[in-house]
Amino acid sequence: MRVKGMIHRIFTEMLRDKRTLALMFLGPLLILTLVYFLFQGNGTQTATLLVKNVDQSLITALKNDHLEIKATRASSTAKTQIRRRDAAGMLVQNGDKLTLTLANSDQSQSTIIKQSLQQAQVKLKMQTAAATIKTQAAALKQLQIALAKATGQAGIKGASQPATTEKAVTIKTHYLYGGADATYFETLLPILLGFIVFFFVFLISGIALLRERTTGTLYRLLATPVRRGEIIAGYLAGYGLFAVVQTLLIVLYTIGVFKVQIIGSLWLVLLINLLMAAVALTMGLFISTFADSEFQMIQFIPIVALPQIFFSGIIPVATMPGWLQVVAHIFPLYYGAQSMTAVIEKGATLTTVGPSLLILFGFALVFLVLNGQTMKRYRQV
Amino acid sequence: MATVINVSHLTQGYGKTIVLHDISLQVAPGQILALIGPSGAGKTTLVSAIMGMLRPKSGTVEVLDTPMPDRALLAKIGYMAQTDALYDELTGRENLAFFGTMQGVLKIELKQRIPRAAAVVDLQGDLDKPLKDYSGGMRRRLSLAIALLADPPLLILDEPTVGIDPELRQQIWAELHRMAKRGITILLTTHVMEDAEEADQVMMIRQGAAIAQGTPAALTAQYHVDSIEQVFLQAGRDQDAR
Ligand SMILES: Nc1ncnc2c1ncn2[C@@H]1O[C@H](COP(=O)(O)OP(=O)(O)OP(=O)(O)O)[C@@H](O)[C@H]1O
Ligand SMILES: [Mg+2]
Numbered sequence: 001m002r003v004k005g006m007i008h009r010i011f012t013e014m015l016r017d018k019r020t021l022a023l024m025f026l027g028p029l030l031i032l033t034l035v036y037f038l039f040q041g042n043g044t045q046t047a048t049l050l051v052k053n054v055d056q057s058l059i060t061a062l063k064n065d066h067l068e069i070k071a072t073r074a075s076s077t078a079k080t081q082i083r084r085r086d087a088a089g090m091l092v093q094n095g096d097k098l099t100l101t102l103a104n105s106d107q108s109q110s111t112i113i114k115q116s117l118q119q120a121q122v123k124l125k126m127q128t129a130a131a132t133i134k135t136q137a138a139a140l141k142q143l144q145i146a147l148a149k150a151t152g153q154a155g156i157k158g159a160s161q162p163a164t165t166e167k168a169v170t171i172k173t174h175y176l177y178g179g180a181d182a183t184y185f186e187t188l189l190p191i192l193l194g195f196i197v198f199f200f201v202f203l204i205s206g207i208a209l210l211r212e213r214t215t216g217t218l219y220r221l222l223a224t225p226v227r228r229g230e231i232i233a234g235y236l237a238g239y240g241l242f243a244v245v246q247t248l249l250i251v252l253y254t255i256g257v258f259k260v261q262i263i264g265s266l267w268l269v270l271l272i273n274l275l276m277a278a279v280a281l282t283m284g285l286f287i288s289t290f291a292d293s294e295f296q297m298i299q300f301i302p303i304v305a306l307p308q309i310f311f312s313g314i315i316p317v318a319t320m321p322g323w324l325q326v327v328a329h330i331f332p333l334y335y336g337a338q339s340m341t342a343v344i345e346k347g348a349t350l351t352t353v354g355p356s357l358l359i360l361f362g363f364a365l366v367f368l369v370l371n372g373q374t375m376k377r378y379r380q381v
Numbered sequence: 382m383a384t385v386i387n388v389s390h391l392t393q394g395y396g397k398t399i400v401l402h403d404i405s406l407q408v409a410p411g412q413i414l415a416l417i418g419p420s421g422a423g424k425t426t427l428v429s430a431i432m433g434m435l436r437p438k439s440g441t442v443e444v445l446d447t448p449m450p451d452r453a454l455l456a457k458i459g460y461m462a463q464t465d466a467l468y469d470e471l472t473g474r475e476n477l478a479f480f481g482t483m484q485g486v487l488k489i490e491l492k493q494r495i496p497r498a499a500a501v502v503d504l505q506g507d508l509d510k511p512l513k514d515y516s517g518g519m520r521r522r523l524s525l526a527i528a529l530l531a532d533p534p535l536l537i538l539d540e541p542t543v544g545i546d547p548e549l550r551q552q553i554w555a556e557l558h559r560m561a562k563r564g565i566t567i568l569l570t571t572h573v574m575e576d577a578e579e580a581d582q583v584m585m586i587r588q589g590a591a592i593a594q595g596t597p598a599a600l601t602a603q604y605h606v607d608s609i610e611q612v613f614l615q616a617g618r619d620q621d622a623r
Binding site: 002004005009013016017076195215216217219220221222223224225226227374378379380 | 432433434436437450452453454455456458460462464465466467469470471475479480482483484485599
C-alpha cells in the first residue's frame, strides 16, 4: 500500500510537470530524427583520384560508384596537383611502374581509393585468365604486379601475388542481417534506444531523490514507519513505468516513421529497456547521494553517463585494446546495448541475451543494496 | 503503562561531537511536555533521538514501552518537523493523503480524517490549492495537520507555533488540550514562553544539558520568580556559575 502511495505521488508530480514530460517523451524522438537524417545518406561518399598516363584497361577496372577518376597531363608533382585539384589521391604510371600518392587527410577517402585499387587488381586477374592473346595477357599481368606494388607502398597489405593457379575470382557480398541498403542509423538505433532510456531515467530519478533530500521530505518520509525498501521500490516502479512508456513511444516511432525492422521480439526489447531503467534508476539514486544540489548532479553526467556511450558498441569493442575491452565490461550500457543490438538486428532470443540481462540485473541489485545502506544516514532502522 | 516516553541517561551527538549530555525525562500519558532552550541547545537532537532517527550513543530511549529505534512504532507518533518538508507540486489535500498513507492510515479513513485535521489548523478552504501558492504560515499549519492526521497516541511537534498568528495559536492550543484530555501525549519544542506556560511540564535544555524540569507553577515557585521566562534566565545564570 505504501509503495502504491509512492507510485501515485510520483505520477501526480510527473504529470503536473509538463516540461519534464515533454523532455522525456518528445526529446528522444527529436534526437532520433536528427540522428536518422545525419546517418541516412552516408552511402554516397566519393573520392577523387587523379590519374596520369595510366593504361586504359586499368582505368576501366578502377571504375566504380565511389571513385571519381580525373585524367591529368600536368607535369607538376603529385603533391601540388592533389592540393590544387582537391583530390584524395593520384596514380601515376611510368612504363611498368605505378605510383600512388594519397592525400590521407580523410581516412575514409583513402580507404575508398585503396579498396578500388584492390578490386581493380582482382578484375585484372580475371581478365588475364580470360585473355586469349598472349601479349595482352602479359601486359595485364605487368599491370597487376605494378598495382600490387603501388597499393603495397600506399600502406595496405598488397595481396601478395600467389604465383600458383590463377582462377577467376568473383566477389559477391552476402548480407547476413539487413540488406545492402542497411544504414549506419540501423546500427545506431539499438544503442541509442538503450542509452536514451538510461540517460533520462538516471537524470530524472536522481534529481527527484536529490530534491527529496534537500527539501527534507526524505527525512520526513523516514519519520513514518515506511521501509527504506518501500521508498526505493516506489521509485523503481514509478519511474520504471515512465521508462516503459518512453521505450514504447520510441520503438513505435522508429518502426512507424523510419520503417526500421525489429527482428527479435518486441517484448524482449521492452524487458531489456526495463532492466536498463532499473540500473539507471538505482545508479541515479545512488549517485545523487554524493551530490548536494542539482548543479552537482549534472556534473556527474560527463563522468557516469558519457563514458558509457564509448563502450556501448558505437566503437566496436572487439577492435579495442585488450585492457579497454576489460574496462567495457564494467559499464552497464555495454550489456544493454549489446543485447539490444542482438535482439533488434539479429533476432536473438531470451536464451542468447540471458547472460547479459542477468548481469544487468546484478548491477541493479548491487546499487539497490548500496541505496538501502546510504539511506541509513537518515534513519538508522 | 506509567510512561509514554522514558529517556534515561541519554548521551547523543553527531559523529564525534556530543550534543546532549546525560538527559533523563519521563512523560506520562495525556501530559504535555514543552522543551525550551536557546537555539542550538539540542532540542531537535533530543526529538530525533526520541523518534529513533538517531541511535543513542549511550543511555536508553523507550517510547510506549518499546526501546527505540523502532521503525514500526513510528506509526504511533505524529511528527511535525522543524522545517516544513512538503511536496510543492501537490495540493494540500494530496500532501495530507500521501503522508497519511505512509503513516499507515487506510484510504477510507483518510476521507474523513483529512477535513478534520485541516479544520484544526483552519485550512479547509485551501486544501485544493497547490503548495506553491501557500504562504509560510499555511505550510506550517499543513505540517501540523499532517502530524495530527493519523490520530496517534503520541505527538512530537518541533516548534509548532512558529509563523502562526495569535488567534490561531489559541485555537491550536485549545485542540492540543482537548487531545491531552483524551489521553494523547504531546511533546513540543518552543522558543515562545507562552507555549511553555500552557504545558503541563517544562524541561529546559541549555548547552546540551537539562538545567530545570517541572510544572510551570513548581518552577516559578522554586526560583522565586513570577514567569517561566525568568526561570529560564535564572537557570541559565546558575548553569554558568557552576
Ligand atoms: N545533522 C547534524 N550534524 C552535525 N551537527 C548537528 C546536526 N544537527 C544539529 N547539529 C548540532 O547539534 C547542536 C544542537 O542542534 P539542535 O538542532 O538539536 O538545536 P535546537 O535546540 O533544535 O536549536 P533550534 O532552537 O535552533 O532549533 C547544534 O550545535 C548543531 O550545530
Ligand atoms: Mg531545533
